Amino acid sequence: MRxxxxxxxxxxxxxxxxxxxxxxxxxHVRVMQDDGAKVNxxxxxxxxxxxxxxxxxxxxxxxxxxxxxxxxxxxxEDIRRIWSELRESGDAEYVNxxxxxDHVRIFREGDRVSIHVDDTGSDAADNAKVRxxxxxxxxxVLLQGEGDELNLGGAIxxxxxxxxxxxxxxxxxxxxxxVWIDNNSSQN
Amino acid sequence: MMKLLALTLIxxxxxxxxxxxxxxxxVDVNDGDTHIFVPVPLSLAQVALAxxxxxxxxxxxxxxxxYIPHLxxxxxxxxxxxxxxxxxxxxxxxxxxxTKVGDLLKVSVIGGRNxxxxxxxxxxxxxxxxxxxxxxxxxxxxxxxxxALRAAPSGQLVHVLDGNEEVSVRMW
Numbered sequence: 249m250r251x252x253x254x255x256x257x258x259x260x261x262x263x264x265x266x267x268x269x270x271x272x273x274x275x276h277v278r279v280m281q282d283d284g285a286k287v288n289x290x291x292x293x294x295x296x297x298x299x300x301x302x303x304x305x306x307x308x309x310x311x312x313x314x315x316x317x318x319x320x321x322x323x324x325e326d327i328r329r330i331w332s333e334l335r336e337s338g339d340a341e342y343v344n345x346x347x348x349x350d351h352v353r354i355f356r357e358g359d360r361v362s363i364h365v366d367d368t369g370s371d372a373a374d375n376a377k378v379r380x381x382x383x384x385x386x387x388x389v390l391l392q393g394e395g396d397e398l399n400l401g402g403a404i405x406x407x408x409x410x411x412x413x414x415x416x417x418x419x420x421x422x423x424x425x426x427v428w429i430d431n432n433s434s435q436n
Numbered sequence: 437m438m439k440l441l442a443l444t445l446i447x448x449x450x451x452x453x454x455x456x457x458x459x460x461x462x463v464d465v466n467d468g469d470t471h472i473f474v475p476v477p478l479s480l481a482q483v484a485l486a487x488x489x490x491x492x493x494x495x496x497x498x499x500x501x502x503y504i505p506h507l508x509x510x511x512x513x514x515x516x517x518x519x520x521x522x523x524x525x526x527x528x529x530x531x532x533x534x535t536k537v538g539d540l541l542k543v544s545v546i547g548g549r550n551x552x553x554x555x556x557x558x559x560x561x562x563x564x565x566x567x568x569x570x571x572x573x574x575x576x577x578x579x580x581x582x583x584a585l586r587a588a589p590s591g592q593l594v595h596v597l598d599g600n601e602e603v604s605v606r607m608w
Binding site: 285433 | 509524527
């Protein structure tokens with residue numbers, strides 16, 4: 249579970265950290281561990297955009313597009329079609345799956361899609377919660393790429409126009425991770 | 437006799453004039469037993485580098501060429517960003533901060549056993565250093581790199597404290 253949490257945090261942070269925004273937008277990452285270790289990161293979104301451009305040479309092809317499907321059984325065109333239908337619907341619960349101690353919910357509230365993962369194991373040490381908030385407009389732009397390409401660069405720039413707030417929240421028995429965007433340069 | 441004295445003083449006066457108008461890098465190393473203090477006038481260092489072998493005059497980094505525009509953008513964005521604490525890390529007795537203050541990017545590392553590192557990176561100097569890069573040929577001109585330090589403001593650039601050992605680099 250911990251590896252999953254770490255992977256989720258990494259992916260989410262990578263996605264969100266690439267966002268371009270107005271000069272006043274800041275992305276914050278806070279990691280706290282129960283042994284007292286703390287990491288706080290506060291970076292202007294404009295700087296992240298530039299950093300992403302540099303990283304793009306390694307992780308993106310043809311500008312700000314990233315290929316999808318090379319190692320996936322899911323066709324991106326299918327996802328676009330499904331997304332198109334979903335976005336026409338109102339608030340709804342898309343997924344509610346319980347598997348043993350794991351509970352996964354994916355639902356729409358307003359202009360956001362929320363992904364909630366709860367691990368309520370009998371062993372308190374295994375308890376974990378993951379909360380990911382995805383603004384609708386981000387997914388719209390992400391899926392605007394041609395063919396099997398995702399418009400990652402466009403999506404993260406779009407984040408600048410999305411509502412500010414929490415993007416990722418992860419809690420387990422040892423670690424708390426929060427990623428959010430606001431107009432403050434500090435976390436106070 | 438007066439002519440000889442005048443001839444002797446002319447080069448001294450010239451060198452003195454160059455040094456007087458030059459920024460000076462002060463390197464101070466103290467390990468408890470030995471104390472070394474080296475003032476390095478940047479102008480003189482640049483002149484000396486002009487007579488150095490090509491291997492010293494140029495630092496070949498051809499792979500950097502494609503990243504120079506990106507680095508320039510990163511530095512410009514940093515310079516444009518408001519002052520802020522970008523990163524703090526606390527882990528036991530170790531404490532790390534990365535802060536922007538004016539045109540300086542300050543990195544501070546505090547360790548548990550009387551260990552401390554403070555580095556102030558003048559972003560104007562970083563920009564000047566990038567200008568010392570010849571993108572077509574793929575190398576840095578060391579004399580220009582040294583000259584780039586002139587863009588640094590007066591004050592401490594590096595301070596390292598490790599037990600009884602202390603190193604300080606200051607611009608004057």
